[in-house]
Structure formats: C-alpha cells, structure tokens
Amino acid sequence: MSGINKYKVSEELFAKAQEYIPGGVNSPVRAFRDVDAIPPFIVRGDGSKIYDEDGNEYIDYVGSWGPMILGHNNKLVNEKLKEQIDKSLSFGAPTRLEVEIAELITELVSSVEMVRLVNSGTEATMSAIRLARGYTGRNKIVKFAGNYHGHGDSLLVQAGSGALTHGVPSSGGVPETISQNTIVAEYNSIMSVENIFKEQGTDIAAVIMEPVSGNMGVVSPTKEFMDFVRKTTKDYGSLLIIDEVMTGFRVAIGGAQSLYKVEPDLTCFGKIIGGGMPVGAYGGKKDIMKYVAPLGPVYQAGTLSGNPLSVTAGITTLTYLKENPQVYIELERKGSLLQEGIESAIKEFNVDALVNRVGSMLTLFFSKDKVVDYTSAKQCDTKKYASFFKNMLQQGIYLPPSQFEACFISMTHTDEDIRKTVEAVRNAFKSL
Ligand SMILES: Cc1ncc(COP(=O)(O)O)c(C=O)c1O
Known part of the structure; x- marks a missing residue:
C-alpha cells in the first residue's frame, strides 16, 4: 500500500x-x-x-466530544427524530417536549428544580453566570485554571480545552473590564479558594467549576476540595455553579454532583442532553431560577431554544439512560x-x-x-x-x-x- x-x-x-x-x-x-x-x-x-x-x-x-454515549447512528434516537421531522423543525413556541425534558432533568438531578433550555454549553454557562450576578447583586466570579466553560467573555480566562493548548490564557477581543471580574483559582487547592474568599468573598457572585475536569485532560477533584468549595460559597453567600456540560449523564445518571455528593445552587448541561444535537441547559433551585425572565429581571432568550429535534434526541437518550442503569x-x-x-x-x-x-x-x-x-x-x-x-x-x-x-x-x-x-x-x- x-x-x-x-x-x-x-x-x-x-x-x-x-x-x-x-x-x-x-x-x-x-x-x-x-x-x-x-x-x-x-x-x-x-x-x-x-x-x-x-x-x-x-x-x-471523541464521540462528538461527549454526547454520543449511546454510539453513532443509534436506531432509537434516529427513529424518534424521523417522526419529529415530519411534524416540522421548529416553532419558537412552547411544546410538550420541553416540559418532558425539563421534568426528566429535574427528576434525575436532585439539585435542579427548574431548568431553562439553550442551544449550547457556552450559552448555558454564560446565562448561569448572568443569573448568579443578577441574583446576588455581585459582579465577581471565580473559575479554576484549566477548566473550560465555553467561550463566553467572562470565562475565557485561563481556560482549558483549545484555549489551554494554544497557550492563549484569555482570548483577544475580551475587554479587560470584563476579565477583571474573573478570579482564577487552582483546581484541587483548598488554600487558593480560601485566600480568594478571605480577600474578596463578599464581592463574589459565584464559583463555577467542572466537577470532574475534562478540559485539561481528565482531572478529578478530591472530595475535601469539593466540600470546601461548597461550604465556602455558602458561608459567603456566593452561588456554586457546577458545570456538568461534559460530565452530566456521562459519569453517573445524577451527574458528577451525585458521585461527589455535592449540591450546587446552579448546574449547567449540554452534550448528552441533546443526544448529539445542539443543546444546552441551566437549572437549579426555584428561588434562584425565578430571577430568569419572564419571571424575573435577568434576561435570557433564544430563537431556537428548546428546538423540538434537539429535545427529541435528548429525551430519547436520557430516557434510555434512566431505564437502563x-x-x-x-x-x-x-x-x-x-x-x-x-x-x-x-x-x-x-x-x-x-x-x-x-x-x-x-x-x-x-x-x-x-x-x-x-x-x-x-x-x-x-x-x-x-x-x-x-x-x-x-x-x-x-x-x-x-x-x-x-x-x-x-x-x-x-x-x-x-x-x-x-x-x-x-x-x-x-x-x-
Ligand atoms: C465543561 C464544559 N462546559 C462548557 C462547554 C461549552 O459547550 P459548547 O461547546 O456546547 O458551547 C464545554 C465544551 O466542551 C465543556 O466541556
């Protein structure tokens, strides 16, 4: 040859x-x-x-970077998609499917009581950060070096994934006024979180973290570290956002938060909840989610959000996972x-x-x-x-x-x- x-x-x-x-x-x-x-x-x-x-x-x-947990060309997912295609591709209006997937997610992930669907993991984390800021009235956020949460401006600071490999700790085009509000802590370092909170804790709206990092390669947190982050955020009135875009329904049916027994205030999803179609979601406690428009003052919207094809692929995948532990x-x-x-x-x-x-x-x-x-x-x-x-x-x-x-x-x-x-x-x- x-x-x-x-x-x-x-x-x-x-x-x-x-x-x-x-x-x-x-x-x-x-x-x-x-x-x-x-x-x-x-x-x-x-x-x-x-x-x-x-x-x-x-x-x-690679599995499309995570979503294809059931493998490619899954017959179950494909059949449901074909049925849905015949009913039109998008309405921009409420559907039964959105209620079904929201109910399913809240049933499977115990910390989530209400959920909003978006179109990507990036949108999910961006929106969760906005919500945390709107809810707490604070501007600063803490993220961990090497964790990647999509390409939203506030989160492209020492990000992992492509940004880590390319050695671009923060992207061009991100105003300093935005990145100034992002504080970077060391993953698995209790001391680094402790120091940041001692200095600026009352200004911090949220800590966002990958509960198992996949974006500097796979790195798992220690239980003590997770518990410390949870306790500290609670003590200072900051929110804990767990980014389960990669780990959600991947490492366990209840996400990494169920493995490490930590209850976040907000959770971000993506990948598997769309079964290979574009999707994202963020959710959490009702009293926080009620700050999202139209109920509350934090605006967030999307023409194709809750798209019936993505949601159909997501429901089929999640239902399979739920029924086949x-x-x-x-x-x-x-x-x-x-x-x-x-x-x-x-x-x-x-x-x-x-x-x-x-x-x-x-x-x-x-x-x-x-x-x-x-x-x-x-x-x-x-x-x-x-x-x-x-x-x-x-x-x-x-x-x-x-x-x-x-x-x-x-x-x-x-x-x-x-x-x-x-x-x-x-x-x-x-x-x-
Ligand atoms: C943990 C995590 N959060 C957010 C994102 C961004 O998701 P998306 O690429 O769908 O915008 C990714 C993407 O890989 C991710 O791994």
Missing part, C-alpha cells in the same frame, strides 16, 4: 475549507494543529466507528478494561505516562508525575502526545487531537474494540 495517500480526499477538502472557514474548521481543536496533522473529514458513524471521506474506518474515542456499570467496566490495558503497555515499554479516568472519561498523560491541576497538566510532553496521536490515527484509532482533552467511551465500544485499541497503543509505544 506504500505510495498511496490514504487521506487524499480529506487533504483536498481541508485545503478548500481553509479558503472559506477560519482555519478550515468551525471549532479550533478540530484543525489538529496541536498534533501537527491534517484532520480526516468524516462522512458517517455507526456504533463505535466513524468513517472518513477516503473510506478509512476509525474506532472513535446498567449502562453506567458497563461503561465503568469498559473504562477500566481500557485503562488496565494502557497501564500495562506503559509498564511494558517503560513510558513516562499515566492514565486518569472517571468512568467512561479517560486521558493518557505523557507525564511522570500525577496530574491533579492545571500546573501539573502543563508539565506533560505534548510533542510525545502528538507523535502518539498520529501513530494511533494511522492504526485506525481516533483520539482527541490534543493532550488536554478526554477520550469518551460509548456503550457501543466492544471488548474487541478495546483490545484493538490497546494493541495499537503497544505498537505506538514501541515506535515512540
């Missing part, structure tokens, strides 16, 4: 895309710049597999199978690397030392990750194109997929 370019069509499309779309992509990480590669252009997916324009098959560990046991089993396989390859080839995992979210870090926060994540050997990534791609394994992202396992990943993946890891380690 040597001499045949197996990415020819993707390369041509990428060259053309760059003429019309900034960087050729509609979200920066998709450009594969951090791994110095050309992105395959994807045409379809089925179960755990995706296929590119050149006909290459990959075992997919063994999903989370199975995802844990698959996750630990993959983790054990990679860890034994790390030992076998004596690679400076380690695996962090929570359920079906996993990151292989090229680091000797534990990764527990942004500082330790930044120590990773990103060049090594890039070579590893390219080698895996060549072997048909589609990983996140950045060291600072999570791999997602779906219900359709088979033990055979995982075995093949571990074999590919061994091959890649051999040639590192």
Whole structure:
C-alpha cells in the first residue's frame, strides 16, 4: 500500500475549507494543529466507528466530544427524530417536549428544580453566570485554571480545552473590564479558594467549576476540595455553579454532583442532553431560577431554544439512560478494561505516562508525575502526545487531537474494540 495517500480526499477538502472557514474548521481543536496533522473529514458513524471521506474506518474515542454515549447512528434516537421531522423543525413556541425534558432533568438531578433550555454549553454557562450576578447583586466570579466553560467573555480566562493548548490564557477581543471580574483559582487547592474568599468573598457572585475536569485532560477533584468549595460559597453567600456540560449523564445518571455528593445552587448541561444535537441547559433551585425572565429581571432568550429535534434526541437518550442503569456499570467496566490495558503497555515499554479516568472519561498523560491541576497538566510532553496521536490515527484509532482533552467511551465500544485499541497503543509505544 506504500505510495498511496490514504487521506487524499480529506487533504483536498481541508485545503478548500481553509479558503472559506477560519482555519478550515468551525471549532479550533478540530484543525489538529496541536498534533501537527491534517484532520480526516468524516462522512458517517455507526456504533463505535466513524468513517472518513477516503473510506478509512476509525474506532472513535471523541464521540462528538461527549454526547454520543449511546454510539453513532443509534436506531432509537434516529427513529424518534424521523417522526419529529415530519411534524416540522421548529416553532419558537412552547411544546410538550420541553416540559418532558425539563421534568426528566429535574427528576434525575436532585439539585435542579427548574431548568431553562439553550442551544449550547457556552450559552448555558454564560446565562448561569448572568443569573448568579443578577441574583446576588455581585459582579465577581471565580473559575479554576484549566477548566473550560465555553467561550463566553467572562470565562475565557485561563481556560482549558483549545484555549489551554494554544497557550492563549484569555482570548483577544475580551475587554479587560470584563476579565477583571474573573478570579482564577487552582483546581484541587483548598488554600487558593480560601485566600480568594478571605480577600474578596463578599464581592463574589459565584464559583463555577467542572466537577470532574475534562478540559485539561481528565482531572478529578478530591472530595475535601469539593466540600470546601461548597461550604465556602455558602458561608459567603456566593452561588456554586457546577458545570456538568461534559460530565452530566456521562459519569453517573445524577451527574458528577451525585458521585461527589455535592449540591450546587446552579448546574449547567449540554452534550448528552441533546443526544448529539445542539443543546444546552441551566437549572437549579426555584428561588434562584425565578430571577430568569419572564419571571424575573435577568434576561435570557433564544430563537431556537428548546428546538423540538434537539429535545427529541435528548429525551430519547436520557430516557434510555434512566431505564437502563446498567449502562453506567458497563461503561465503568469498559473504562477500566481500557485503562488496565494502557497501564500495562506503559509498564511494558517503560513510558513516562499515566492514565486518569472517571468512568467512561479517560486521558493518557505523557507525564511522570500525577496530574491533579492545571500546573501539573502543563508539565506533560505534548510533542510525545502528538507523535502518539498520529501513530494511533494511522492504526485506525481516533483520539482527541490534543493532550488536554478526554477520550469518551460509548456503550457501543466492544471488548474487541478495546483490545484493538490497546494493541495499537503497544505498537505506538514501541515506535515512540
Ligand atoms: C465543561 C464544559 N462546559 C462548557 C462547554 C461549552 O459547550 P459548547 O461547546 O456546547 O458551547 C464545554 C465544551 O466542551 C465543556 O466541556
């Protein structure tokens, strides 16, 4: 096969895309710049597999960055969508579906009593921040270094994900007057939260956090840290916003907040609640949610919010997860199978690397030392990750194109997929 370019069509499309779309992509990480590669252009997916324009098959560990927990081309979701399509695509008027999904979310996530649907995770966090400010009458917010909450102005300060990889701690175009109100704390550091609150606690509207961070790679919080953040925010009259855009319905049916037994004031959702369609949501206690327009003074709206197609895909996915609790046991089993396989390859080839995992979210870090926060994540050997990534791609394994992202396992990943993946890891380690 040597001499045949197996990415020819993707390369041509990428060259053309760059003429019309900034960087050729509609979200920066998709450009594969951090791994110095050309992105395959994807045409379809089925179960755990995706296929590119050149006909290459990959075992997919990106899963559209989290939503595809049931795998690609899920028959249940597709059938419901087809039924809904025949009833028109959007009304901009109330529907029964919105009531159903709101009821479902409040039933599954105990801290949420009322919920507002939006169109993306970014909108969810932006709106939750506005609500926290409107509710408390305070302006400052605290976020954690390496946590990413979408691209809203106040939250693009030492953000993870694409912003972390590109070394852009805050984006161009964000006025200082806005970022001044964002205080950055260290993840997993009680002392950093304590100091910030001692100095400015009475001005802080909210702390926003990823309850398991996926955007500097997978980093889990200690229980003490979570409890401390909850207690401190309460003591100072600030709100705790837990951003479950990635973790919601992924790490447990009740979200990471149910795993860590912490009750936030507000929660943000996205990804899985749209089953692969664009969606977001924020919700929480009724007395806070009643500040949202039209009930209260905090304005927030959306032409396509609660779109019947997104909501249909979301209801179908959430209902499946609710009715099949063994999903989370199975995802844990698959996750630990993959983790054990990679860890034994790390030992076998004596690679400076380690695996962090929570359920079906996993990151292989090229680091000797534990990764527990942004500082330790930044120590990773990103060049090594890039070579590893390219080698895996060549072997048909589609990983996140950045060291600072999570791999997602779906219900359709088979033990055979995982075995093949571990074999590919061994091959890649051999040639590192
Ligand atoms: C934790 C978290 N919050 C918010 C967002 C933003 O969501 P979206 O990309 O849908 O705007 C993301 C995206 O990956 C995320 O991981």
